[in-house]
Amino acid sequence: xxxxxxxxxxxxxxxxxxxxxxxxxxxxxxxxxxxxxxxxxxxxxxxxxxxxxxxxxxxxxxxxxxxxxxxxxxxxxxxxxxxxxxxxxxxxxxxxxxxxxxxxxxxxxxxxxxxxxxxxxxxxxxxxxxxxxxxxxxxxxxxxxxx
Amino acid sequence: xxxxxxxxxxxxxxxxxxxxxxxxxxxxxxxxxxxxxxxxxxxxxxxxxxxxxxxxxxxxxxxxxxxxxxxxxxxxxxxxxxxxxxxxxxxxxxxxxxxxxxxxxxxxxxxxxxxxxxxxxxxxxxxxxxxxxxxxxxxxxxxxxxxxxxxxxxxxxxxxxxxxxxxxxxxxxxxxxxxxxxxxxxxxxxxxxxxxxxxxxxxxxxxxxxxxxxxxxxxxxxxxxxxxxxxxxxxxxxxxxxxxxxxxxxxxxxxxxxxxxxxxxxxxxxxxxxxxxxxxxxxxxxxxxxxxxxxxxxxxxxxxxxxxxxxxxxxxxxxxxxxxxxxxxxxxxxxxxxxx
Numbered sequence: 001x002x003x004x005x006x007x008x009x010x011x012x013x014x015x016x017x018x019x020x021x022x023x024x025x026x027x028x029x030x031x032x033x034x035x036x037x038x039x040x041x042x043x044x045x046x047x048x049x050x051x052x053x054x055x056x057x058x059x060x061x062x063x064x065x066x067x068x069x070x071x072x073x074x075x076x077x078x079x080x081x082x083x084x085x086x087x088x089x090x091x092x093x094x095x096x097x098x099x100x101x102x103x104x105x106x107x108x109x110x111x112x113x114x115x116x117x118x119x120x121x122x123x124x125x126x127x128x129x130x131x132x133x134x135x136x137x138x139x140x141x142x143x144x145x146x147x
Numbered sequence: 148x149x150x151x152x153x154x155x156x157x158x159x160x161x162x163x164x165x166x167x168x169x170x171x172x173x174x175x176x177x178x179x180x181x182x183x184x185x186x187x188x189x190x191x192x193x194x195x196x197x198x199x200x201x202x203x204x205x206x207x208x209x210x211x212x213x214x215x216x217x218x219x220x221x222x223x224x225x226x227x228x229x230x231x232x233x234x235x236x237x238x239x240x241x242x243x244x245x246x247x248x249x250x251x252x253x254x255x256x257x258x259x260x261x262x263x264x265x266x267x268x269x270x271x272x273x274x275x276x277x278x279x280x281x282x283x284x285x286x287x288x289x290x291x292x293x294x295x296x297x298x299x300x301x302x303x304x305x306x307x308x309x310x311x312x313x314x315x316x317x318x319x320x321x322x323x324x325x326x327x328x329x330x331x332x333x334x335x336x337x338x339x340x341x342x343x344x345x346x347x348x349x350x351x352x353x354x355x356x357x358x359x360x361x362x363x364x365x366x367x368x369x370x371x372x373x374x375x376x377x378x379x380x381x382x383x384x385x386x387x388x389x390x391x392x393x394x395x396x397x398x399x400x401x402x403x404x405x406x407x408x409x410x411x412x413x414x415x416x417x418x419x420x421x422x423x424x425x426x427x428x429x430x431x432x433x434x435x436x437x438x439x440x441x442x443x444x445x446x447x448x449x450x451x452x453x454x455x456x457x458x459x460x461x462x463x464x465x466x467x468x469x470x471x472x473x474x475x476x477x478x479x480x481x482x483x484x485x486x487x
Contacts, residue, residue, distance in 0.1 A: 018432070066395035070442050072457050074470035081432065088434030 002129035004035040004048050008122065011090060013038040013045050020049070020103040021082040026057045026095035035110070035132060036101055039124050044115040044141065048132055049101035050108040055079065060086055060096045110136070117141040152215070156206040159221055160199050166291065167196045171228045173285035174298050178230055181246045190243060191233040197226060225255070225276045226299035236351065237304040237344045240273050244302060251277035254297060272303035272311070306340040306347075368407035369397035377408065378437035381421035381444060386437035396438040403445065403456045416448045420482040427481040446471065447478045 012022055022036060035048040053075075058064070060083055068080025082098055102108040115138045117123040123141045134144050175194040182190055197205075206220030217223040234243055247253075255276040276297050279286050286292050303311065314333060317325055325333065374393040378386045388396075405411040424447075425440045446453045454471055 061391070062389040063391035063395075066389075066392040066436075066438065069436075069439050070395045070399050072454055072467055072471070073464070074467045081435075084436065084439075085432065085434050 002031070002131055003033050004037050004130050004132050004135060005030055005033050005051075005127060006037045006039050006044055006124060006130060007127045008039045008124045010040045013040045015085065015089065016047075016049065016101060017104050019082050019085045020101050020106075021078075021085075022099040022101060023060075023082065023086045023091065024097050024099075026097050028097055030054070030127070031129060033129060036099060037130075037135065039117075039122075039128075042117045042122075044117070044123070044130075044135065046112045046114040047104055048110040048112070048135060049104070050106075051099060051101060053100040054097070055100070056097045057095045058083070058098050059094075060091055061093045062087060112136045113139075115139070115141055115144065150207070152207050152220075153203050156203050156220060157199065160202055160227075163227075163296075164196070164199075166293070167228055167296070169289065170279075170292050170296055170298065171196050173289070173292055174228060174230055174279070177250065177279075177283070177285060178232070178247065178300070181250045182232070182243060184246070190239075192230065193233075194228070194230040196228055202227060225297040228296065228298045230298065230300045231308075232300065232302045233305055233308045234302065235305060236348050237307065238348045240302050240304070244273055244275065247275060247277070247300060247302075250283075251275075251298075251300075252280055252294075253277050272301050272307055275300040275302070304344055306344050310337055310340050369400060373408050374438075377411075378441055381418050382425045382437040382440045383422050388436045388438045392436045392438035396441060399442055399445075399457070403449070403453065416445070418444055418448065420444065420447075424478065424481055443474070443478060447475055447482060450475065 007022065007024070016022055016038060034051055036051055037048045038045045058079070065080050065083035065087060068076040069084055071077055071080065078100065079098060082100070086096065087093070110132060112135055115135060118140055130144050138144050171194050175192065178194075179192055182192070202224065206217060206224050208216040210216055232243055234240055248256075253275055255274075257274045276299055278297060279292060279294050281294055283294075286294060310333075313336075314325075317329065317333075371390060371393055374397050375386075375388065378388055378393070378396070400406075400411065405414070418441075421440055421444050424444055425435070425437070428435050428440060428443065449456075454468060
């Protein structure tokens with residue numbers, strides 16, 4: 001059974017490394033899987049982060065980022081910092097979905113060699129699902145298709 | 148070859164020019180005074196007497212069929228004295244128009260761009276043709292100004308002004324009417340500016356709403372300037388936080404028992420080390436606002452007292468306290484030493 005959600009996006013990977021989070025448009029649906037990985041630069045990058053929390057329809061605004069960041073509740077502070085990072089990046093104000101992930105250097109994040117994609121077309125331009133066991137042994141995305 | 152009309156119009160101008168200049172100065176002063184009394188924010192006001200050649204060209208202009216555009220140019224050309232008022236946004240125009248209608252006799256009023264059936268964007272502004280009133284202070288003091296000469300007052304937004312200047316430059320430099328292709332592009336540009344004007348207006352409303360909502364009772368005596376100064380004092384010059392961050396910092400300070408800057412300074416909690424902390428935090432999170440740096444520094448300097456003062460309203464749990472302690476330990480290593 002697939003247990004890793006792989007999302008595409010050149011910005012999502014560095015954003016995760018900085019914030020341990022993924023931000024996308026509100027209402028985007030994902031299957032209920034425990035891990036998330038990132039596809040960019042013609043490869044699935046070598047980290048399957050643990051999905052800790054999924055928060056949908058969060059208001060992305062400076063007011064919301066400030067309220068949460070300066071909260072005394074640790075969880076709120078973390079979300080606030082993610083919102084602040086999104087605002088500092090390419091995101092415009094509005095509702096978003098925030099996925100809190102285990103940090104890149106956290107033992108809960110499974111590391112593996114990046115899985116290269118050699119085809120002329122992108123492996124995914126949105127999201128795809130795969131198995132962690134296959135990611136850990138695959139040399140290329142061709143190996144992910146094997147049964 | 149100079150014709151009779153040109154001679155007559157030129158002679159009229161020469162005869163009136165000093166009166167026109169006096170009238171311009173009087174109207175300019177009157178407009179500024181009226182708008183100032185109305186408490187209007189930052190309109191740009193300029194005025195001029197039409198140039199002699201420009202007046203003659205306009206007064207002698209002909210239609211395509213060769214007939215004169217103006218049957219009686221001396222009364223029909225109404226912009227010999229002109230005042231231009233540029234306001235920030237198109238939505239500011241009505242506020243400016245009202246005191247002018249009260250102060251002058253309005254002979255004609257054209258709301259260009261808002262006429263019925265207008266479906267093509269283009270130059271939009273309010274044009275008032277006015278005359279001084281007999282009882283106007285300037286006329287009473289200098290009766291020679293008279294009340295017979297018309298004055299044109301144009302009111303337009305900054306973006307409309309930019310478009311009008313651009314259109315004028317194109318026509319002036321090309322020395323002929325713009326081609327249909329250029330006119331089409333100008334219409335496109337006008338359409339963009341029209342949208343931009345409305346977006347600026349929406350932004351202004353949003354900013355005002357946020358300002359009113361955020362700097363209310365919750366921040367007590369803290370003002371936006373106080374909070375920005377506090378951030379600058381602690382984190383360094385050049386820090387400019389968005390308003391909601393300052394407002395939230397104000398709320399935190401009030402929760403901590405500092406209703407204003409004096410109360411914070413009295414407590415002598417020692418807020419040095421902000422620059423060092425900012426550098427360390429921004430190595431990992433470059434986007435961190437100055438308000439968060441101040442909050443982190445307060446956490447560090449106040450220790451457990453920080454959570455004790457804030458917890459009643461924010462509900463921090465044992466887990467939050469543990470995370471807080473962990474952050475304090477991280478900050479302690481950063482804050483050993485002084486700002487470089």
